[in-house]
Amino acid sequence: xxxxxxxxxxxxxxxxxxxxxxxxxxxxILKLMNFAHGDTYAFGSFICWMLLTKYDLNPILSIxxxxxxxxxxxxxxxxxxxxxxxxxxxxxxxxISALGVAYIIQNTSENFWSRQVHSFPSIISAPFVSILGIQxxxxxxxxxxxxxxxxxxLNLFLKYHKxxxxxxxxxQDIPASSLMGIPINRTISIVYLLGGMIGVIGGVLYASxxxxxxxxxxxxxxxxxxxxxxxxxxxSINGALVGALILGLxxxxxxxxxxxxxxxxxxxxxxxxxxxxxxxxILGRYVEExx
Amino acid sequence: xxxNRKIIVFILVVALSFLLPSFVKNYYWLGxxxxxxxxxxxxxxxxxxxGFTNLLSVGHAAFYGIGAYTTAILLTRxxxxxxxxxxxxxxxxxxxxxxLSITTSRVRGDYFTVITxxxxxxxxxxxxxWVKFSGGAVGIVGLPAPQLFSWxxxxxxxxxxxxxxxFWFTYLTLSLLVKSKFGRAFxxxxxxxxxxxxxxxxVVMYKILSFSIGCFYAGLAGSYYAVYNTAIAPSSFTLDExxxxxxxxxxxxIGNLTATISGVIVMLVATEVxxxxxxxxxxxxxxxxxxxxxxxxxxxxxxxxxxASMRKKYSYRKV
Amino acid sequence: xxxxxxxxxxxxxxxxxxxxxxNVSVNKGEIVGMIGPNGxxxxxxxxxxxxxxxxxxxxxxFKNEDITKLPLHRIxxxxxxxTFQNLRIFRNISVLENALIGRHxxxxxxxxxxxxxxxxxxxxxxxxxxxxxxxxxxxxxxKEKNELARNxxxxxxxxxxxxxxxxxxxxxxxxxxxxxxxxxxxxxxLCEFLKKLKERGFALFVIEHNMKAxxxxxxxxxxxxxxxxxxxxxxxxxxxxxxxxEIYLGKxx
Numbered sequence: 053x054x055x056x057x058x059x060x061x062x063x064x065x066x067x068x069x070x071x072x073x074x075x076x077x078x079x080x081i082l083k084l085m086n087f088a089h090g091d092t093y094a095f096g097s098f099i100c101w102m103l104l105t106k107y108d109l110n111p112i113l114s115i116x117x118x119x120x121x122x123x124x125x126x127x128x129x130x131x132x133x134x135x136x137x138x139x140x141x142x143x144x145x146x147x148i149s150a151l152g153v154a155y156i157i158q159n160t161s162e163n164f165w166s167r168q169v170h171s172f173p174s175i176i177s178a179p180f181v182s183i184l185g186i187q188x189x190x191x192x193x194x195x196x197x198x199x200x201x202x203x204x205x206l207n208l209f210l211k212y213h214k215x216x217x218x219x220x221x222x223x224q225d226i227p228a229s230s231l232m233g234i235p236i237n238r239t240i241s242i243v244y245l246l247g248g249m250i251g252v253i254g255g256v257l258y259a260s261x262x263x264x265x266x267x268x269x270x271x272x273x274x275x276x277x278x279x280x281x282x283x284x285x286x287x288s289i290n291g292a293l294v295g296a297l298i299l300g301l302x303x304x305x306x307x308x309x310x311x312x313x314x315x316x317x318x319x320x321x322x323x324x325x326x327x328x329x330x331x332x333x334i335l336g337r338y339v340e341e342x343x
Numbered sequence: 344x345x346x347n348r349k350i351i352v353f354i355l356v357v358a359l360s361f362l363l364p365s366f367v368k369n370y371y372w373l374g375x376x377x378x379x380x381x382x383x384x385x386x387x388x389x390x391x392x393x394g395f396t397n398l399l400s401v402g403h404a405a406f407y408g409i410g411a412y413t414t415a416i417l418l419t420r421x422x423x424x425x426x427x428x429x430x431x432x433x434x435x436x437x438x439x440x441x442x443l444s445i446t447t448s449r450v451r452g453d454y455f456t457v458i459t460x461x462x463x464x465x466x467x468x469x470x471x472x473w474v475k476f477s478g479g480a481v482g483i484v485g486l487p488a489p490q491l492f493s494w495x496x497x498x499x500x501x502x503x504x505x506x507x508x509x510f511w512f513t514y515l516t517l518s519l520l521v522k523s524k525f526g527r528a529f530x531x532x533x534x535x536x537x538x539x540x541x542x543x544x545x546v547v548m549y550k551i552l553s554f555s556i557g558c559f560y561a562g563l564a565g566s567y568y569a570v571y572n573t574a575i576a577p578s579s580f581t582l583d584e585x586x587x588x589x590x591x592x593x594x595x596x597i598g599n600l601t602a603t604i605s606g607v608i609v610m611l612v613a614t615e616v617x618x619x620x621x622x623x624x625x626x627x628x629x630x631x632x633x634x635x636x637x638x639x640x641x642x643x644x645x646x647x648x649x650x651a652s653m654r655k656k657y658s659y660r661k662v
Numbered sequence: 663x664x665x666x667x668x669x670x671x672x673x674x675x676x677x678x679x680x681x682x683x684x685n686v687s688v689n690k691g692e693i694v695g696m697i698g699p700n701g702x703x704x705x706x707x708x709x710x711x712x713x714x715x716x717x718x719x720x721x722x723x724f725k726n727e728d729i730t731k732l733p734l735h736r737i738x739x740x741x742x743x744x745t746f747q748n749l750r751i752f753r754n755i756s757v758l759e760n761a762l763i764g765r766h767x768x769x770x771x772x773x774x775x776x777x778x779x780x781x782x783x784x785x786x787x788x789x790x791x792x793x794x795x796x797x798x799x800x801x802x803x804x805k806e807k808n809e810l811a812r813n814x815x816x817x818x819x820x821x822x823x824x825x826x827x828x829x830x831x832x833x834x835x836x837x838x839x840x841x842x843x844x845x846x847x848x849x850x851x852l853c854e855f856l857k858k859l860k861e862r863g864f865a866l867f868v869i870e871h872n873m874k875a876x877x878x879x880x881x882x883x884x885x886x887x888x889x890x891x892x893x894x895x896x897x898x899x900x901x902x903x904x905x906x907x908e909i910y911l912g913k914x915x
Contacts, residue, residue, distance in 0.1 A: 524769045541738065598754075
């Protein structure tokens with residue numbers, strides 16, 4: 053039983069990782085808490101759902117279209133609502149703007165699809181896989197696989213590809229990167245695009261694994277992304293992964309052994325403790341401000 | 344002298360505000376004024392926290408709620424008189440604000456903001472689920488009419504005077520605070536934390552002070568709301584409410600107490616005007632937030648300043 | 663009388679040895695200059711003195727009191743005030759308010775005073791205001807007292823930062839490149855002003871790149887190179903020193 057809870061926790065954490073990565077990357081490069089992140093990928097997940105159920109589209113195609121929609125929306129949001137407020141003195145105000153965007157997207161989704169909980173069709177055919185005598189739902193197995201591929205791919209991308217390296221540079225120092233010829237605006241748009249796309253994968257996986265799709269998973273997803281980033285160290289992809297896995301395990305354990313209603317309260321308490329004891333998270337690097 | 348003139352104007356305004364119900368008898372309009380007074384208390388205190396000290400708290404509604412629940416429980420379950428309940432509402436909100444801020448005042452500003460958001464949600468969740476304590480989603484109903492000594496506060500007009508007293512109390516005490524060295528310390532923290540530290544300001548301590556004091560007034564406002572509405576439920580203390588308060592503060596003008604009231608009035612009018620479009624209410628609030636902020640990061644005050652400075656540029660009168 | 667004594671100050675940032683076994687002392691009423699190529703550890707050392715960084719080892723003594731482990735915001739109470747290399751004034755408030763903030767630790771009003779003893783609080787504010795006008799007068803900023811700090815020209819902003827530091831009535835003023843960004847006329851005026859401060863009894867510790875300026879005001883100069891003290895002496899000696907010239911200009915072929 054305990055092993056199963058652990059595996060549930062890990063696969064939940066894997067989904068959380070997909071959601072957290074985009075959020076963490078954006079913060080790493082712009083020091084902005086993108087409150088609209090969750091609602092963006094939720095919107096994308098709804099698009100996927102609509103394509104699957106109303107238009108009977110092929111699952112892979114639906115996901116890809118949804119990913120593109122999510123990514124594009126994220127980029128547009130950046131250009132319209134965050135870019136004008138990029139200066140450091142507008143830090144807090146840009147966060148308020150992000151909240152406003154979250155409301156806009158949430159309200160739009162609400163008007164299209166209403167606040168009720170929808171059921172999401174399962175994408176996987178074979179329901180269970182047996183490993184070492186334990187029955188694991190295929191979705192969990194698949195989720196872990198997808199996450200490993202995505203995170204691995206991202207790491208390689210950031211390390212070896214030109215654009216990836218540009219992202220890393222911009223995360224450290226925007227003015228210097230700009231002087232070195234890195235197109236900052238384009239690079240930032242790509243970060244948002246990627247974050248949105250990967251987030252949609254996460255949203256779709258969550259909806260299909262747990263057979264729930266509702267608007268509220270947008271904002272709660274943003275919170276999850278934040279918590280995962282704090283645990284693992286914000287600004288880094290691997291940090292988001294580690295933090296998300298820990299969060300998934302925490303949610304799973306608390307949900308089974310204590311209660312689902314107070315799961316969020318306990319997570320909050322753990323969050324506060326982490327912030328008091330190790331604010332930079334597990335993999336975080338503390339960047340000292342140059343005086 | 345400039346200073347004496349200001350005092351006379353101020354006394355006139357206070358006097359007029361107390362005489363207002365003689366001119367405005369319509370209960371609908373009095374109700375609007377009551378809302379303005381209550382939100383002004385909330386936003387003045389939020390301006391202290393955010394406008395002066397740059398602590399972006401998007402969980403102010405939770406402390407509003409803490410005050411409301413304190414009063415509701417004390418009045419309905421323990422038959423407390425109103426005045427001590429009012430005071431306790433403020434103090435408990437202050438205390439919880441204090442607890443929250445001592446754990447979060449050392450962290451980066453952005454983290455702080457999300458923590459306040461999560462705190463607000465947690466508060467609402469707890470109130471929704473802890474049925475024995477808070478009445479759950481239904482909340483607490485049947486609050487008795489408050490009584491201050493021999494004055495029974497029942498009608499819209501009565502609540503207007505109660506609200507007015509609380510408002511002037513808030514406005515005066517906060518004005519004294521921001522003009523003092525404490526206000527300057529808050530502003531210094533907002534402008535440059537490191538330089539502020541170098542000038543002898545214990546940044547963490549002052550952040551905690553600012554936040555806790557702000558929460559006190561939110562608690563007072565919550566107490567007022569509880570008796571005004573005679574019933575409270577978790578659905579009144581949502582993230583949307585906190586966002587609305589933030590927008591009122593920003594719109595009015597960060598760091599300017601008097602201007603806050605203009606932000607309150609504008610947003611309340613806007614929500615009234617948009618009432619028929621209820622389904623799009625949040626969308627419109629969001630749009631306002633984004634458009635206004637992108638264009639006028641310094642709020643209505645900033646707009647006025649721009650107009651004023653343009654007038655100065657083009658007027659040929661000696662300045 | 664020795665005001666400041668920094669002994670064996672050492673600071674590493676990861677693999678970089680920013681400050682290495684540094685020994686510096688400043689006497690009352692003395693102007694000590696510190697020069698050195700970029701990256702030699704001058705600002706780091708200043709940050710250690712003013713409490714922003716904690717040194718890895720070593721000791722800082724001020725007026726015979728060990729202040730090595732003192733938290734940042736307490737340093738000014740002991741009598742040390744500073745300015746910053748990249749100017750950290752409070753931009754969105756007035757010149758007067760900037761100055762008043764400098765007075766923060768000397769205005770003894772508590773919250774209780776503010777609310778329950780307003781006349782006492784008011785009197786203390788009034789005396790702070792008078793002091794501010796006096797100091798602003800010293801730097802010729804009295805007329806601009808209500809001007810927003812961000813609207814001042816750069817040279818005046820620098821003076822404002824010094825005025826703000828002076829409001830704290832320090833014994834020692836730490837100045838990080840005070841003439842940076844100034845034209846020669848402004849720099850000369852500032853040097854005259856700093857000499858006037860010395861006459862009034864202030865001790866100054868000044869980091870500078872402007873050689874003319876630092877040579878003209880300093881009683882003694884310390885030369886830093888890769889975190890360690892290369893030379894210490896009076897300006898004329900330093901100017902002639904071959905090693906000092908080398909670290910700035912390179913070896914002669």
